[in-house]
Amino acid sequence: MDVLFIASVSVIAADPAASRRLYVDALGLPLERLDGEYFASERIEGSRHFGVWPLAEAARACFGSEAWPADRPVPQASIEFELADADAVAAGAAELRDVGFELLHEARTEPWGQTVARLQSAEGLVVGLSYAAWLH
Template sequence: MEILFVASVSVIARDPERSRRLYVDVLGLPLERLAGEYFASERIDGSRHFGVWPLAEAAEACFGAPDWPADRPVPQVSIEFELADAAAVADGAAELEAAGHRLLHGARTEPWGQTVARLQTVEGLVVGLSYAPWLH
């Protein structure tokens, strides 16, 4: 698998508004509301995408329900690694599974056009393999 770059880092927030106040009001990051309570920016030097991802939305993206499963560590951050194309995401997901990693979900294309597969590390971090066409 060939990682091209870090595509995204998002804080996973139980209280997105409180987190937004830190990152926008105190640190001055140019985060904008993209949808619901999701705040993000693609205008921070050195970062392709930085966001504050509500825990309920992360749970929905990973499990199809707004509650994070009680048998899994509640994540605090998500990082996505960009691959060359959607097929590379599927291949990378298969490579992770072959190496013994249990995926939260396999490669799939989200409504906004990003193809992503995700796993959760033993530390609780959500790691994604991603292909976001607008980043290329």
């Protein structure tokens, strides 16, 4: 697998308004509402994407439900590693699964056009393999 760069880092917020007080109000990051309660920016130097991802939206993206499963650690953040194309995401997901990692979901294309497969690390971090054409 050939990781090109870190595509995204997002805090996963049980209380998105409290997180926005830190990241937007106090730190002055140029986060904009993208969808629902999801605030993010692709205009922070040194980062391709930084966001405040509501826990309910992370749960929906990973499990199709707004509740994070009780049998899994509640994540505090997510990180996505960018690959060359959508096929590389599918191949990378298969590679991880073949060496014993349990995927939260297989490679799929989200409504906004990003192809992503996700797993949860031993630390509870949501880890994604990603291809987002606009980042290239």
